[in-house]
Amino acid sequence: MEELLSRCPRWALPARGRPALCAVSGGLDSMCLLDLLDRWCRERQGRIVAAHFNHHLRGAESDRDEAFVRDWCAGRDIPFVSGSGDVRGLAEREGLSLEEAARKLRYAFLRREAEKLGQHIRIYTAHHADDNAETILFNLIRGTGAAGLTGMAYQQNGIYRPLLDVTRAELADYAADHHIPHVEDSTNADPDAAARNFLRLEVMPRLKQINPQAVAHINDAGRRLRTVDRSLEEEAARRTAHVEVQEGRVTLSRQALAEATDAVKPRMLLRLFDLLGVGRRDITAAHLNAILYLTRNTLWGRESRLDLPHGVTARYCREWLILETRPQTLTEVQLLPDCPVTWGDFRLTLLDQPEGEGLALRPWRQGERMGLTAGPAAPGDRLVLPETHGGGRSVKRLCLDRRISLTERDQLPAIYAGGCLAAVWRLGVDEAFSVSAGEPCRFIQIAEAAKERDHEK
The missing domain is CATH 3.40.50.620 (HUPs)
Structure with missing residues (x-):
């Protein structure tokens, strides 16, 4: 014994x-x-x-x-x-x-x-x-x-x-x-x-x-x-000791993340979930890689978002990474490939081919770098659609023609390419960005978030 x-x-x-x-x-x-x-x-x-x-x-x-x-x-x-x-x-x-x-x-x-x-x-x-x-x-x-x-x-x-x-x-x-x-x-x-x-x-x-x-x-x-694992955790704790923590929100600077080694960065992100109070359960390597992708590929002045387990949203804008559980206001967010984002009542995912309902836009031309963003349609923005016969009409006028109220209009995701209005959900795609059936495209898959939650249940 x-x-x-x-x-x-x-x-x-x-x-x-x-x-x-x-x-x-x-x-x-x-x-x-x-x-x-x-x-x-x-x-x-x-x-x-x-x-x-x-x-x-x-x-x-x-x-x-x-x-x-x-x-x-x-x-x-x-x-x-x-x-x-x-x-x-x-x-x-x-x-x-x-x-x-x-x-x-x-x-x-x-x-x-x-x-x-x-x-x-x-x-x-x-x-x-x-x-x-x-x-x-x-x-x-x-x-x-x-x-x-x-x-x-x-x-x-x-x-x-x-x-x-x-x-x-x-x-x-x-x-x-x-x-x-x-x-x-x-x-x-x-x-x-x-x-x-x-x-x-x-x-x-x-x-x-x-x-x-x-x-x-x-x-x-x-x-x-x-x-080794204990050492990585201790280093991650040291590097996140002074992050800003508020109720329902934690904020980490890109600089703090950039100064860490690749082995420590995922641990720092996991620490953010701990500090937010939701814990690490169900947070996978794919989620952590997607967050790191935001910090590397979001254009300056733009905002990118990512939906995560436990009702957490990751936002990256102007060198700051924010994890929060608070309801999000409808601001402009950058769309990144295969990174779903909830915008109002809709879930948007940028894909390289059509899948489900959504908006198909022409692909990037050679040498062209145009970031795609989603946000509310700006006042005065116009779309050239087939029914406008090349003249273009304001989003407000198009919504009135289709009996879409102004309140509903502000809840519809508008897609911008390089700062230009390319499409509005339920209205259509501007002819400058439209593609013919079967042609390569950038596809923004759009699903109603409420329906997706019901389907998951």
Whole structure:
């Protein structure tokens, strides 16, 4: 017992005289952890409480696991608590995988039970060295940054993992030596049941054939990357320590961003989401790259916008990057390729070919650099449309002819190319910028934002 737990930092183990909560599924790993922590706590006048969550995903087998853990704890005089939840229902409601929904309900249950035991009660799980290596590989395969390659830590978000330096084979030997029983989840033997199963059953054994120390080396790499990751976070925090923070808005100068290395810039942007109070969840590398694109390609004096998760809008204008959750006034904004922007009741996206409803404008001519912007039509601006017979009419007159009120007119996106009015939604494209069917074009896709939100629901 002492040999296995001695690999864990002392601070991560239950304190003398204090209770702790151990997540127990009934499998070999968690049963070994429960036995180890029970022995540890008894020697130090503390106590371990076993917590089992029944996912109800495997019928009678799920109930068998719960009964097994309860009976074993009763025989060892270990306090036992259990819980359950509708995993399938949660997965359907929130669009999660069964594994994600099960994890969410399980950890919510563990935190509730820990709160019942008192303040600062630690929750322990049986994640071990093989689990950690599989996690690093899984993140690498599905796509991740440096943070995703650091693996698990001994303590993270109040969850303690004392077995991260112990292998699955060592736990099997411990169970055999101490006659610790366990139950098997039948789905664990099916490589097609989950991606992690495939990694554990098919990939890891082959990696160990190449090098028996594969697990240790993957985990060592994760620890080294954790040091790098921590340094990047500290540098990003230092460079964003003096950003302007207001309710619903954070502002960062382009100079502060430009002075940072490419490795630190994305971390600085993530810090802005933290300072804004919305957090980093659902903020992907694609979002961060799009924000950086704004800061590099927005014309001087123009404004570019980008819609982001959590109702956040990124705006860049005159060397300042602003992230905000406040409602936006209808000002002129620059349109950048494949960067959607919400303008009033519409969502605008600049594309290189027609897709859906929108406005098609002639492409740039050779040597021509014309920025496209969207905004309210300026007073007196005119459009030359087919029905105006080459003479052109004011936007105001065209709207009156089509029974569009002045209030509605001001809500319609007008498209400007190099400062010249090129088109107005619901009115048409000026003949100087019009294209024939099938010709190459710049296409501004226009969708009603409210309809898009309804479609997403």
